[in-house]
Amino acid sequence: MLGIQKIQLSRKPPPLSGQPKRLKDVELGFPIVYGTISFWLGKKASEYNSHKWTVYVRGATNEDLSVIVKRVVFQLHPSFNNPTRIVESPPFEVSETGWGEFEIAISLFFHSDVCDKQLDLYHQLKLYPEEESGPQSTKKPVVVETYDEVVFSEPSEAFFLRVQNHPAAIIPRLPAGLNLPPPGPPEPVLEKKRGDTKDHPLGQWFMNFSEADELLKLAAARQQVQAHVVKLRRQLSMVDAFPLQSKPSSLQ
Amino acid sequence: MDAKDILGIPKSFPASQEKKARPQKEPQRKPDGISREVYALTGGMAPLMPTIEVSHLKRKAVADKEKITWQWLPFTNSARRDSLQLYHWVRVVNGVPPTGDYQFAKYNKSVDIVKYTDEEYEKYLTDPMWTKEETDQLFDMCERFDLRFIVIADRFPSPRAVEELKNRYYSVSRALLITRAPSAADVAGHPLVKEPYSMTHEMERKRALSAVLSRTKQQELRDSEILSEAKRIMESRKASKGVESADLLDDHNDIEMTEKVTHTDSPSPSSNMQPTSTAAPSAPLTECATTPASLRMLRVYLRTHVLDQMVQAASSNAGPRTIKRVEQTLSDLGVHIKPKVPTKAVCAEHLELRKEILTLFNLQKQVHTQNSNFQYFAIVLLAICLDKSVPLCTIFLQKKCNAYIRSVV
Numbered sequence: 001m002l003g004i005q006k007i008q009l010s011r012k013p014p015p016l017s018g019q020p021k022r023l024k025d026v027e028l029g030f031p032i033v034y035g036t037i038s039f040w041l042g043k044k045a046s047e048y049n050s051h052k053w054t055v056y057v058r059g060a061t062n063e064d065l066s067v068i069v070k071r072v073v074f075q076l077h078p079s080f081n082n083p084t085r086i087v088e089s090p091p092f093e094v095s096e097t098g099w100g101e102f103e104i105a106i107s108l109f110f111h112s113d114v115c116d117k118q119l120d121l122y123h124q125l126k127l128y129p130e131e132e133s134g135p136q137s138t139k140k141p142v143v144v145e146t147y148d149e150v151v152f153s154e155p156s157e158a159f160f161l162r163v164q165n166h167p168a169a170i171i172p173r174l175p176a177g178l179n180l181p182p183p184g185p186p187e188p189v190l191e192k193k194r195g196d197t198k199d200h201p202l203g204q205w206f207m208n209f210s211e212a213d214e215l216l217k218l219a220a221a222r223q224q225v226q227a228h229v230v231k232l233r234r235q236l237s238m239v240d241a242f243p244l245q246s247k248p249s250s251l252q
Numbered sequence: 253m254d255a256k257d258i259l260g261i262p263k264s265f266p267a268s269q270e271k272k273a274r275p276q277k278e279p280q281r282k283p284d285g286i287s288r289e290v291y292a293l294t295g296g297m298a299p300l301m302p303t304i305e306v307s308h309l310k311r312k313a314v315a316d317k318e319k320i321t322w323q324w325l326p327f328t329n330s331a332r333r334d335s336l337q338l339y340h341w342v343r344v345v346n347g348v349p350p351t352g353d354y355q356f357a358k359y360n361k362s363v364d365i366v367k368y369t370d371e372e373y374e375k376y377l378t379d380p381m382w383t384k385e386e387t388d389q390l391f392d393m394c395e396r397f398d399l400r401f402i403v404i405a406d407r408f409p410s411p412r413a414v415e416e417l418k419n420r421y422y423s424v425s426r427a428l429l430i431t432r433a434p435s436a437a438d439v440a441g442h443p444l445v446k447e448p449y450s451m452t453h454e455m456e457r458k459r460a461l462s463a464v465l466s467r468t469k470q471q472e473l474r475d476s477e478i479l480s481e482a483k484r485i486m487e488s489r490k491a492s493k494g495v496e497s498a499d500l501l502d503d504h505n506d507i508e509m510t511e512k513v514t515h516t517d518s519p520s521p522s523s524n525m526q527p528t529s530t531a532a533p534s535a536p537l538t539e540c541a542t543t544p545a546s547l548r549m550l551r552v553y554l555r556t557h558v559l560d561q562m563v564q565a566a567s568s569n570a571g572p573r574t575i576k577r578v579e580q581t582l583s584d585l586g587v588h589i590k591p592k593v594p595t596k597a598v599c600a601e602h603l604e605l606r607k608e609i610l611t612l613f614n615l616q617k618q619v620h621t622q623n624s625n626f627q628y629f630a631i632v633l634l635a636i637c638l639d640k641s642v643p644l645c646t647i648f649l650q651k652k653c654n655a656y657i658r659s660v661v
Binding site: 031116119213218219220221225226228 | 547548550551552553554555556558581582585586587591592593594595596597598601602604605608609611612615616618619622
């Protein structure tokens with residue numbers, strides 16, 4: 001039922017000429033990482049301030065996200081002073097001290113040519129290490145990061161042209177027949193504003209997210225499952241002549 | 253008044269009502285042939301309707317004019333070839349004896365046995381198993397005994413089975429029919445051509461029939477016991493299946509769906525940019541291959557949202573137990589239940605893996621069902637075979653089970 005409605009919704013009239021031109025069947029991806037790093041304060045820890053932690057949103061390869069992100073709003077626990085923290089420029093992060101773990105809501109707001117909708121992320125702040133990783137130490141922080149990709153469907157042409165050479169973006173192959181004007185002169189870099197997180201003070205604790213490792217693992221698992229499937233199929237097909245199965249096999 | 257009056261259907265009364273009619277004619281006087289008591293029951297009342305048809309009365313009047321006598325007269329029977337004269341009693345109306353053939357002569361039916369010439373025999377009818385003399389003899393006897401093949405087989409000089417004789421007779425007749433017809437289409441509807449006699453089938457049929465008919469009482473008892481036991485097992489299995497039938501059904505759907513998906517090309521890098529406006533809710537295939545339309549409408553979303561939706565769509569037909577087993581299998585395989593690096597490629601692979609696991613489950617279920625089916629039939633067969641006689645219904649099963657045993661061993 002829901003699906004039908006959605007499909008009907010997508011049949012709305014084409015955008016008026018005044019609206020920005022949208023690229024049909026194109027999606028732009030921006031790999032991001034969001035999470036927290038928390039240090040135990042050790043001797044300096046007090047009852048209510050045992051940990052110093054930082055919550056942040058960064059590009060997965062530490063590229064500058066301000067090319068798309070205009071503002072990030074971190075919603076902290078209401079017990080904090082001024083719990084809604086608005087960060088208007090990179091690095092998009094908030095550092096605090098505290099003693100308790102809670103869920104932080106992270107809202108990404110994008111530039112007007114990118115998308116007028118916000119994107120909400122949720123992250124569970126983690127201060128205390130898992131037991132198996134040894135006792136708390138002031139040297140080794142507790143790092144919890146989540147990799148994800150922000151996907152923009154049907155981006156406006158202007159946006160596409162602006163970011164198509166940006167290292168933070170995953171630029172897809174354009175569908176055949178889609179012609180774009182050649183990219184204009186690169187955006188003049190008025191000031192050397194370093195929005196990336198490559199030299200971030202906490203950079204050494206950032207995690208690496210390897211797609212290749214994940215793919216390798218998945219491929220191995222699929223191979224194993226496929227081998228089983230083949231074996232069972234053979235077993236079934238051998239006795240296919242046996243007509244007394246309660247269910248006719250739909251697989252052969 | 254009755255239904256016939258309402259419908260305007262003419263009356264034809266059964267003879268039993270004729271008795272009632274009589275008082276109507278002469279209500280004052282008790283008619284002959286009816287007892288006083290019965291007449292009293294009618295109360296001397298006139299029936300509402302006339303109960304005797306006028307035409308009936310008229311015919312009787314005509315018949316009255318006929319003078320019928322019975323005479324002992326000679327007759328000949330055209331069905332006889334010896335023109336033997338016999339006598340019988342004949343009903344003579346008005347002194348005129350009946351003319352025409354003996355009334356029972358028409359029942360002397362004889363079969364039209366085809367005749368062939370020597371030339372035709374040489375051209376179309378030669379058969380290595382039959383000599384011309386034997387064939388001639390067969391056709392003579394067919395004519396003589398009106399195709400009573402049991403009798404023919406009994407009298408036939410060389411020892412031939414009934415089926416052999418029938419086969420020869422019918423194949424010769426068919427061949428003659430076809431060669432003499434102007435075109436094949438003219439005789440296509442003839443029973444001889446349409447349903448040719450099959451000797452092997454006929455022999456097998458009779459053998460199987462005799463196997464069934466020659467079973468002893470004990471064997472029959474044993475068979476019915478086995479069959480009722482089989483029925484009981486089937487029912488108990490059906491009942492236990494009912495518990496998880498939902499799951500079974502679901503998984504079946506899953507497999508069909510995943511099969512379709514695996515037959516399509518694996519998602520290319522640009523595949524989830526294909527329009528999904530054609531994806532109806534009843535077509536999960538398209539839904540899975542591309543980004544759900546509901547998300548595309550949002551303009552911005554996370555890759556994990558897409559994956560979550562597609563995983564949900566892929567397992568929407570599976571029961572919660574099956575979903576749990578899939579996740580258990582994933583962790584057994586050392587794969588995260590939710591990918592740590594959900595890039596597009598990783599998500600696609602992850603989804604494929606989940607579908608393959610569902611396929612695997614379904615196959616396991618099928619193998620399991622098949623094995624238990626086989627075990628049960630093997631028990632039935634063993635019981636029957638121990639009896640040293642295989643009834644008709646199990647001959648077929650036996651062949652199939654032998655094939656199964658060969659393939660398994």
